[in-house]
Amino acid sequence: MFSIEAFLVFFVLFAVAVCLMASVRILREYERAVVFTLGRFERVKGPGLVLLAPFIQEMVRVDLRIQVIEIPSQDVISRDNVSMKVDAVLYFNVVNPERAIIKVQNYLPATNMLAQTTLRAVLGQHELDEMLSERKKLSADVQSILDAQTETWGIKVSNVEIRTVELTENMVRAIAKQAEAERDRRAKVIHAEAEFQASQTLVNAAKILGSIPAAMQLRYLQTLTEIGAEQNSTVVFPMPIDIMKPFLEIIEKADRSMPRPNGSDKAALTTQTPVEH
Numbered sequence: 001m002f003s004i005e006a007f008l009v010f011f012v013l014f015a016v017a018v019c020l021m022a023s024v025r026i027l028r029e030y031e032r033a034v035v036f037t038l039g040r041f042e043r044v045k046g047p048g049l050v051l052l053a054p055f056i057q058e059m060v061r062v063d064l065r066i067q068v069i070e071i072p073s074q075d076v077i078s079r080d081n082v083s084m085k086v087d088a089v090l091y092f093n094v095v096n097p098e099r100a101i102i103k104v105q106n107y108l109p110a111t112n113m114l115a116q117t118t119l120r121a122v123l124g125q126h127e128l129d130e131m132l133s134e135r136k137k138l139s140a141d142v143q144s145i146l147d148a149q150t151e152t153w154g155i156k157v158s159n160v161e162i163r164t165v166e167l168t169e170n171m172v173r174a175i176a177k178q179a180e181a182e183r184d185r186r187a188k189v190i191h192a193e194a195e196f197q198a199s200q201t202l203v204n205a206a207k208i209l210g211s212i213p214a215a216m217q218l219r220y221l222q223t224l225t226e227i228g229a230e231q232n233s234t235v236v237f238p239m240p241i242d243i244m245k246p247f248l249e250i251i252e253k254a255d256r257s258m259p260r261p262n263g264s265d266k267a268a269l270t271t272q273t274p275v276e277h
Contacts, residue, residue, distance in 0.1 A: 018054075025050040025059060032097045033059040044097050061096035066158060069112050073166070074120050082128045085166040088142070090115045096154025104153045111150060115160070118145050128171075135162050 011099070027033055027046035035042045035050075037057050045059070052059060071088040078084070092111060094100045100107045107240060122142050130136060143160040150157055 023052045025052065027061070030063060030065045032062045032064060034062060034097050034101045041098065041102060041195075060101050062094055062100055064094055064097070066091055066093040067108070069108075069115065069117050070110070071119060074116055076120055076123045078123065078128045078131060079125060080127045082171060083168065084128070085164075085169075086119065086123055086131075087163050088115070088119055088139070089161045089163055090146070090157065090160075091159040092150070092155050092157045094145075094154055095156045098266075099152065099154030107153055107155060110153070111155060111157075114149060115142075115146055118142055118149075119160075119162075131165055135165075138162060144275045177197075237266045 024071040025033065026049055029047045031046055033045045034052050035045055035052065035057055036059070037053070042057070050059065069090040069092070071090055073085045076084055076086050090111070094107070104110050119142055122138060122145065126134075126138065139160050139162050142162075143157055146160065147157040
């Protein structure tokens, strides 16, 4: 049987062990301890070994690492009355452990709820096209608003990424039709501009060829050469009068210089001289 002295020794050792367990804490490099003495804030301790007065002091661990929160899908109505679902990812960390514990009851769900309401409010002020094309700018706007509101909680919002924008099937089909119509419009504009440039080039070429007859003849001969190279069996090609004119003038001069027969001259005189009665 145990004696009273042995029981007292065992009790003292047990009490010392309980006090050591209640007073000794070890914090990692990324952790801080917000220490309270009889319910009043004393200071922030850590990392490393932290000693607390048993039954008088208590502490709350705070993680200083960047935390990631998935903002669940939110129903958003854009400024142009388009309904959609938007979800995002929030990155933040605690920069002031004292404020994070004292100023807000539970900073993790509080930051999550604030991010949801801010996301709906910011996206509701923009149109659908802006949400689809300027997602990075909208994410920066949400991040700046959240950072300004959580500063009093000792929380720094480092980034907000809008992950997906989910539209209804009818809206997806409407956007596809709009994109197709836009592509058709651009194609027609490009085709019209090409036709205008081609016609303008042809007009300039015609002016140059018209001002220099020799150039027109060279172009005509080049066209004949190209057609002949295509191994066509029969080619009907009109002869420009500009090319034939020198030859016609030579033939006409030759006719005038040639002597005519007497009979023909008399016949010409007879036909040309009037008969008097």
